[in-house]
Every structure is written in structure tokens, then in C-alpha cells.
Amino acid sequence: MNGFIVVETMYLSLNHIPILKNINLSLDRHQFVSVVGPNGSGKTTLGKAITGIIKHNQGHIYLNDKNISLLSLAEIGRTIGYLFQNPEKQIFAPKVIEELSFALKYKKVDQKIIEEKTIEMLHLFDLYHLKDATTFFLSQGEKQRLAIASVLLNEPEYLILDEPTTGLDIKRRKELSQLIDKLKTKTGILSISHDKEFINRHSERIITMKDGCIIDDKKC
Amino acid sequence: MIKNVDPRTKLASVICISTLAIIFQNPLILMAVLFAGVFLAKIFGANLLMLIKRIRHILFLFIVIIFIQSLFVKTGTVLIGFENIRILTSEGLIRGIGYLMRILIILISGAILSTCDMRKLIQGLIQMKLPYDIAFMTSLGIKFLPLFVEEIKDTMIAIQLRGIDINQLSLRERLEIVSYLFTPIIAGTLNKSKKLSLSVECRGFRAYDRRTSITKLKMSFTDYLMISSSLLFSVGLIMIDKILV
Numbered sequence: 043m044n045g046f047i048v049v050e051t052m053y054l055s056l057n058h059i060p061i062l063k064n065i066n067l068s069l070d071r072h073q074f075v076s077v078v079g080p081n082g083s084g085k086t087t088l089g090k091a092i093t094g095i096i097k098h099n100q101g102h103i104y105l106n107d108k109n110i111s112l113l114s115l116a117e118i119g120r121t122i123g124y125l126f127q128n129p130e131k132q133i134f135a136p137k138v139i140e141e142l143s144f145a146l147k148y149k150k151v152d153q154k155i156i157e158e159k160t161i162e163m164l165h166l167f168d169l170y171h172l173k174d175a176t177t178f179f180l181s182q183g184e185k186q187r188l189a190i191a192s193v194l195l196n197e198p199e200y201l202i203l204d205e206p207t208t209g210l211d212i213k214r215r216k217e218l219s220q221l222i223d224k225l226k227t228k229t230g231i232l233s234i235s236h237d238k239e240f241i242n243r244h245s246e247r248i249i250t251m252k253d254g255c256i257i258d259d260k261k262c
Numbered sequence: 263m264i265k266n267v268d269p270r271t272k273l274a275s276v277i278c279i280s281t282l283a284i285i286f287q288n289p290l291i292l293m294a295v296l297f298a299g300v301f302l303a304k305i306f307g308a309n310l311l312m313l314i315k316r317i318r319h320i321l322f323l324f325i326v327i328i329f330i331q332s333l334f335v336k337t338g339t340v341l342i343g344f345e346n347i348r349i350l351t352s353e354g355l356i357r358g359i360g361y362l363m364r365i366l367i368i369l370i371s372g373a374i375l376s377t378c379d380m381r382k383l384i385q386g387l388i389q390m391k392l393p394y395d396i397a398f399m400t401s402l403g404i405k406f407l408p409l410f411v412e413e414i415k416d417t418m419i420a421i422q423l424r425g426i427d428i429n430q431l432s433l434r435e436r437l438e439i440v441s442y443l444f445t446p447i448i449a450g451t452l453n454k455s456k457k458l459s460l461s462v463e464c465r466g467f468r469a470y471d472r473r474t475s476i477t478k479l480k481m482s483f484t485d486y487l488m489i490s491s492s493l494l495f496s497v498g499l500i501m502i503d504k505i506l507v
Binding site (some may be wrong): 093095114115116117118119120122123124126130131132133134135136144145148149177178192196 | 416417419420423424425427431435443445449450452
């Protein structure tokens with residue numbers, strides 16, 4: 043199989059319960075792929091397995107021809123941007139501005155560039171007025187926008203978005219969709235979602251999962 | 263392994279061995295307490311292998327603390343020293359070993375308590391006439407502990423997924439990263455506590471003074487036997503220690 047991310051006969055169990063069974067998948071860099079399916083079908087686990095957050099038991103996952111079992115989370119994180127289902131799980135800095143500039147600061151990026159990129163993201167996600175706010179006091183929608191902005195600031199080559207539209211109002215969903223239209227040209231995206239409108243608007247391919255298996259994989 | 267032991271029996275045994283660990287100085291007596299702790303852990307079905315697995319990463323820290331502790335004791339025969347400077351003495355080494363024993367006994371006590379069904383443990387405390395509010399708070403505190411661990415794990419994953427390799431950072435930067443772990447823990451705890459308090463209030467918590475419970479604990483002959491054995495063992499060791507002194 044060829045592709046930016048390749049999953050070969052992958053099995054994954056948690057506490058001896060099989061969650062993913064015989065997953066074979068190839069994801070390209072310039073494609074928007076949606077994963078759909080009922081709750082508990084293994085969508086989020088698939089995203090976490092591809093990112094190396096949860097280790098698979100059998101089979102192989104390749105990221106840009108490298109076996110992810112041999113890569114550290116940081117190495118995977120430099121290529122894949124992962125948006126958690128619950129944004130609270132990935133926000134750890136006390137201030138909005140700190141959360142956004144965190145990765146760039148430790149990657150020793152020039153302070154001026156950090157400021158420019160951070161301010162650009164703050165405007166893009168309508169968070170500028172909250173730049174000095176405490177992340178703890180943000181609303182769910184604001185946390186979601188901050189989490190997406192932080193992931194994008196890292197400039198990943200591939201994005202895995204777990205329920206990206208959760209907590210966003212109609213206006214923000216529209217803005218996120220416009221942003222994804224721009225991103226799609228340079229970044230591959232795997233979106234796990236229940237939002238039919240969002241899926242129909244962006245998907246070039248839809249993977250349907252049920253009981254830990256891929257039951258349908260169609261191009262749109 | 264004895265099954266269906268009342269949580270109050272386990273609590274009594276743990277109180278005995280942890281109290282003995284604090285009051286004794288003699289490493290031989292402490293070793294006897296440690297063996298008693300291991301024996302109790304075995305019969306209560308505690309997973310000591312899991313305990314060893316969990317603490318293996320911080321074992322070096324214990325050894326460092328023991329060494330530092332022993333450095334400050336200057337009495338006894340000099341084991342390591344240069345001319346007039348005493349670095350390690352026999353007394354210091356004994357105290358260090360005693361300290362290690364105490365830590366191990368406390369960890370084993372925790373492992374014994376972890377075999378209790380938390381709901382039953384709280385019921386045990388209530389039947390020991392502990393006010394329900396305090397028992398409920400204790401149960402909540404216990405439930406929050408694994409959440410803290412989860413929160414730390416999630417934050418570490420989130421940090422690494424931003425492409426930050428913690429092993430490649432300087433010590434100062436690593437310490438800075440550690441400070442980032444506190445925000446989600448404090449924020450998460452406050453948030454969960456707030457939601458939880460709202461939820462219990464909505465379900466009528468403390469609406470009435472008297473509460474009934476579907477769970478009722480009853481002590482068996484084995485429980486009484488084990489509590490008496492623990493007490494006898496404790497009194498016996500205290501007397502032996504007095505004779506040795």
C-alpha cells in the first residue's frame with residue numbers, strides 16, 4: 043500500500059477487549075477523509091493508534107514510510123497534529139497566549155516570529171480579546187478554538203481531528219470550514235465526526251466503522 | 263488468600279503495622295513488621311508485584327534519600343571517611359535502612375487497602391461511627407487519585423504531541439514543563455469538584471439527617487481472629503522492643 047499513513051492488518055485490544063480488528067488503511071497527504079460510525083465503533087481509538095497515543099497489538103502503522111512503533115510521540119507530533127475529542131485534555135498552559143506559543147518556544151523559534159504567528163492565530167480563531175485570559179475560564183467553544191489553533195501553529199503535515207465541530211456555534215463552524223478549505227490544499231486531514239453537514243461539505247473519502255472494523259470505504 | 267475479609271479488619275491490620283513502623287527504631291524489629299506486612303498483603307490478596315512495578319522508577323530516589331539521611335548521622339563506627347571527616351557511619355547506615363523499611367511498610371499498607379472495595383471501606387468507616395459527610399469526602403478523595411494520574415498522563419501526551427521531546431530539553435526547561443502539569447490538574451480538579459457538588463446537591467445529598475444503606479457489613483469469626491492476632495502481634499513486638507532497649 044502507498045500513502046502518507048499506512049495501516050496494515052492492525053489489531054488493538056484494551057484490557058483484553060478487542061477494539062480494532064484487522065484494520066487496513068492508506069491515507070494520502072492531500073485528502074480530507076472522514077471516519078464515521080456509531081459510538082464505540084473504534085473511531086477515536088483508530089485516531090489515537092495512528093498517532094501512537096495507544097499502542098497497537100498486531101500489525102504495522104507507517105508514517106511517511108517509517109514504522110510508528112520506532113518513533114517517539116514527539117517525532118510523531120512533529121508530523122501529525124492531533125485534536126482531542128475533549129479540548130480540555132490538550133490545554134495545559136495557564137494563559138491563552140502561553141498555550142499558543144508553547145511549542146514554538148521550546149523549538150527555539152525566534153521570539154518575533156512566535157509573536158507574529160501567535161497573533162495571526164488569535165485573530166484567525168477570534169481569540170485575540172482573550173489572549174491574556176486564563177484557559178480554565180474559557181467556554182467550551184473557546185477551548186475548542188484554542189485547541190485547534192494550538193495544533194495548527196505547529197504546522198503539521200497531517201491533521202487528525204476528533205470531533206472538531208463539537209462546542210462550536212454556527213458562525214464558528216462556518217469559519218472552521220473556511221479554514222479547512224484553505225488547509226486542505228497543503229495538509230491531509232482525517233476527521234472523526236458525527237456532524238453530517240461538516241462531513242458532506244469536506245469529505246473526499248468516507249470510512250465507515252462498526253464494532254472495530256472498517257465496513258465501508260468510499261470516495262466521494 | 264482469605265476471601266471476603268471485612269474492610270475494617272484490613273484497616274485494623276494496616277493501622278497496626280503502620281503505627282509500629284513509626285514507633286520502632288530498631289531495624290530488626292522493623293524487618294519483622296515488614297515481613298508481617300508482606301504476610302498480610304499475601305493473605306489479603308494484594309498485588310505486590312504490581313506495587314514493585316509501579317515504584318521501580320522512583321526506587322533510586324529512596325536510595326538517594328537513605329544515603330543523604332545516613333550522611334547526617336555522625337555517631338557509630340566510620341564506614342567511609344577521610345582522616346577526620348566522617349561520611350558514612352554504621353549508625354547512619356542503620357538509620358537509612360530503618361527509613362527504607364518504614365517506606366516499604368507504608369507502601370505495603372497502601373497495597374493492602376487497595377484490595378478493599380472502596381464502597382465497602384466507606385461503609386466500614388460509617389459503621390465505625392465516622393460521620394457520613396467525612397466518609398463520603400474520603401471516598402471522593404480516593405476516587406480522585408486515579409483521575410490525577412490520568413490528567414498527568416494526558417498532559418504529558420499533549421506536550422509531546424506538540425513535537426517536544428522532553429528527554430532532549432535542559433534541566434531548567436524540564437522543570438518548566440513540570441510546572442505546566444499543575445494547571446490541568448488544579449483546573450480539572452476544581453471543575454470536577456464543582457460539577458460533582460452540583461450533581462450531589464441535585465440528588466438531595468444531606469437533605470435528611472438519617473441515611474439508610476443497602477450495604478451492611480458483618481464481621482465473621484475470621485475477622486475477629488485476624489484483628490486480635492494483629493493486636494497481639496503489635497503488643498508482642500512492643501514488649502520485645504522494650505526488652506531489647
